[in-house]
Amino acid sequence: MTMPFYVAPEQVMKDRADYARKGIARGRSLAAVVFNDGILICAENPSSTLRKVSEIYDRIAFAGVGKYNEFDQLRIAGVRHADLKGYAFSREDVDARSLANQYAQILGQIFTHEMKPMEVEILVAEIGDDPDDNQLFHILYDGTVMDERNFTVLGGEAEAIAERLEASFEPGMTLERALAVAVKALAGPDRELSAEDLEVATLTRTNGRRAFRRLSDDEVRGILSRP
Amino acid sequence: MTLPLFKPWEDPGPDFAALLRRSGMEPFPASRFELLGGDERLIITHGTTVCAVRFADGVVMAGDRRATAGNFIAHRAIEKVFPADRHSGVAIAGAAGPAMEMVKVFQLQLEHYEKVEGQALSLEGKANQLGQMVRNHLPAALQGMAVVPLFAGYDTRRRAGRLFQYDVTGGRYEESNFASTGSGSLHANTVIKLGFREGLTRSDAIDLCIKALFEAADEDSATGGPDPIRGIFPVVAAITAEGFQRIEDQEIAQRFEALTAELRARNEQMQPRVPETSDLTGEVDERGGDAK
Numbered sequence: 001m002t003m004p005f006y007v008a009p010e011q012v013m014k015d016r017a018d019y020a021r022k023g024i025a026r027g028r029s030l031a032a033v034v035f036n037d038g039i040l041i042c043a044e045n046p047s048s049t050l051r052k053v054s055e056i057y058d059r060i061a062f063a064g065v066g067k068y069n070e071f072d073q074l075r076i077a078g079v080r081h082a083d084l085k086g087y088a089f090s091r092e093d094v095d096a097r098s099l100a101n102q103y104a105q106i107l108g109q110i111f112t113h114e115m116k117p118m119e120v121e122i123l124v125a126e127i128g129d130d131p132d133d134n135q136l137f138h139i140l141y142d143g144t145v146m147d148e149r150n151f152t153v154l155g156g157e158a159e160a161i162a163e164r165l166e167a168s169f170e171p172g173m174t175l176e177r178a179l180a181v182a183v184k185a186l187a188g189p190d191r192e193l194s195a196e197d198l199e200v201a202t203l204t205r206t207n208g209r210r211a212f213r214r215l216s217d218d219e220v221r222g223i224l225s226r227p
Numbered sequence: 228m229t230l231p232l233f234k235p236w237e238d239p240g241p242d243f244a245a246l247l248r249r250s251g252m253e254p255f256p257a258s259r260f261e262l263l264g265g266d267e268r269l270i271i272t273h274g275t276t277v278c279a280v281r282f283a284d285g286v287v288m289a290g291d292r293r294a295t296a297g298n299f300i301a302h303r304a305i306e307k308v309f310p311a312d313r314h315s316g317v318a319i320a321g322a323a324g325p326a327m328e329m330v331k332v333f334q335l336q337l338e339h340y341e342k343v344e345g346q347a348l349s350l351e352g353k354a355n356q357l358g359q360m361v362r363n364h365l366p367a368a369l370q371g372m373a374v375v376p377l378f379a380g381y382d383t384r385r386r387a388g389r390l391f392q393y394d395v396t397g398g399r400y401e402e403s404n405f406a407s408t409g410s411g412s413l414h415a416n417t418v419i420k421l422g423f424r425e426g427l428t429r430s431d432a433i434d435l436c437i438k439a440l441f442e443a444a445d446e447d448s449a450t451g452g453p454d455p456i457r458g459i460f461p462v463v464a465a466i467t468a469e470g471f472q473r474i475e476d477q478e479i480a481q482r483f484e485a486l487t488a489e490l491r492a493r494n495e496q497m498q499p500r501v502p503e504t505s506d507l508t509g510e511v512d513e514r515g516g517d518a519k
Contacts, residue, residue: 055342073232079342080231080246087335088228088252102230 016117020141021156023119024066029155030123031165031186032063032148034134035178038127038204038211042182045199048217053201055212057082057094059127061203065155066120066141074103074122096126100137100145108143117141121154127203127211131172153185161185175202176223183224195220243339244332244360254328255367270297271372274307274326276443276450277318278407278415279379279390280423282432285467286379286388288316289436291411291444292459293451294323303451308462310471312337315353315380316464320409322372329360329374336360350382354391354399362397375408381466388466411443411450418442429465433474436463437482453483 030043030052041063043052052071053063056078064071078099086094103122111117124137136148146152150169153162164185173181179200187193200215207213215223231250239245247253277290290307293300301323308318309330317333319326336356341347348356357378364374379390391399392406404423407415418439427435440461444452453460460479465472 051345054345076343077230077232079339081228083243083335083339083342084231084246084250084252085228087247087331106230106232 013112016111017142020066020111020117020119024121024141025156027065027067027155029153029157029161029186030063030065031151031153031161031182032123032125032136033151033165033169033173033178033182034131034136034149034171035173035175036131037175037206038202039125039134039136040175040178040182040200040202041123041125042179042186043199044186044193044197046197048196048199051199053199053214055079055201055210056099056124057086058091058209059203059211060094060096060099061123061125061201061212063123063125063154064120065122067118070118071120071122074106074118074120077106078103078124096124096135096137100124100139103139104143104145106143107139107141111142121158123152123154125203127205129205151182160188164188175204176226179220179223195224241340241343243336244363246339247332254332255325255364269371272296272301272323273449274305274320274323274409276407276409276411276415276440276447277307277320277377278405278412278419278436278439279318279377280405280419280427280432280435281379281388281390281403282427282429284388284429285381285465286316286390287429287432287436287463287465288318288377288379289433289440289461289463290318290320291440291451291461292454293444293449295449300451303454303457304459306462308464308473309334310464310473311353311357311378311380312341312347313470314347314383314466314468315350315378316466316471317357318377318379318408319374320376320412321374322367325364325367325372326374326376329364329376333357333360349384350380350389353380354378354401357391358393358397358399360397361393361395365396368395377406377408379406379466381468381470383468386468407439409450411440411447414446415439415443429467433463433465433479434482434486437461437479438486441483441486453480453487455480455483 028044032039032041041053045052050068054075056062062075062078082094107118118141120141122139126135128134136152138146138148138152151165168181183193195217198220200220202213203211239249272294274294279286279288288308292304294302294305311317311334317330337353373395376393382389390402390406392402393399405419419435422435444450460476463474463479
């Protein structure tokens with residue numbers, strides 16, 4: 001019989017975190033930016049069928065980076081959670097905070113107890129009636145939840161992109177301005193991103209009950225081509 | 228409420244009804260209804276007449292506002308025509324409680340599918356989904372809680388309005404021009420049948436539905452007519468490529484006024500003879516035989 005080697009818990013956690021971070025860094029990043037009428041989510045995603053950004057509920061959107069099958073599983077679980085909750089109670093009772101907590105619980109649980117952590121970072125965004133009531137929850141692979149205010153960036157290059165966003169973000173931007181700012185921050189100084197490389201969606205207060213709306217490539221091209 | 232995560236081989240997929248069952252929240256499980264004996268039927272609230280007519284750009288759906296419980300009017304302003312999603316609508320007749328629940332689950336089912344799968348079901352797919360729900364409801368229907376819906380919508384792939392009728396067993400029948408269900412449906416259907424022609428305008432289709440409901444209310448006690456005193460009028464909606472649009476009450480009120488004006492004018496022209504019943508009231512009839 002062989003005895004397992006002793007490995008310090010610190011080392012186990014560090015190894016897992018490194019593993020997850022490495023997986024996330026392989027994919028492209030995404031940014032969510034608050035604008036005057038809602039929240040813009042802009043992802044670098046060359047695929048037009050495998051989505052990173054999607055609708056969870058009337059006023060809630062989901063976005064994920066990292067391993068597609070893993071964050072998509074979380075997305076579907078979120079849709080189910082929200083629809084069941086809305087059915088059992090009322091549509092008003094479905095909120096991003098409780099969903100973000102659920103995600104954090106699951107990710108934390110998997111990070112410490114499963115063979116392999118999930119290689120994902122996710123965003124749960126909710127628009128409020130008032131621009132001040134917007135909620136952006138950024139959740140990491142180990143279940144860490146961060147509550148962001150004006151914008152947030154997910155993915156391997158998050159820090160550099162967030163720095164660029166910080167420099168150009170202004171409160172109360174129009175959708176056009178916010179998209180231009182987000183795309184510039186995602187691209188960085190050395191690259192140009194075209195509409196085909198992007199997946200763009202918004203949560204807009206004026207969009208009726210279901211606030212989520214995807215922007216088509218043509219719309220994005222139109223906005224980006226303006227000076 | 229925890230995050231519903233499933234093992235891949237136990238996943239309910241995009242089916243919201245299956246998810247409800249899996250979560251122990253099924254609205255009308257068949258087993259619950261076996262407890263009631265056949266003779267112990269409760270008097271429950273029923274909704275009645277609804278109809279749908281295809282026109283040039285889509286479909287018009289309409290439903291009266293009355294709900295009855297036995298001989299009583301249980302409600303004067305319930306709604307029986309609902310949007311199912313952006314391009315379709317559902318109208319219900321039958322036991323009001325289960326019917327409302329069915330509509331709620333159906334609406335959620337369509338939205339849930341769209342969100343999970345990333346694209347909406349086809350119109351045919353939606354019609355089949357509703358058929359399954361009606362079929363699952365059969366045990367309750369046998370206990371006197373039948374729900375018989377109508378489903379209509381704009382088929383964005385075929386670019387035409389389509390409508391579907393159901394029976395209590397979940398049988399799904401596509402109708403080419405018009406359909407109606409509920410206790411006044413016989414009368415409503417006849418009116419529509421006589422007034423229908425190919426390529427109706429939106430306005431004519433709305434008027435035809437209004438006339439059908441008016442005549443149904445005239446003949447059937449469980450169907451409510453227009454109620455200008457309380458300002459309650461049938462719910463009418465048009466479904467076209469632009470989506471489901473409920474017609475404003477004010478417009479319906481005006482159309483009813485036009486219809487009643489037309490009927491009044493026709494009545495005055497005919498000067499109908501009101502049947503005499505004075506022989507039984509005990510008053511002396513001056514034209515009677517004795518006076519001669």
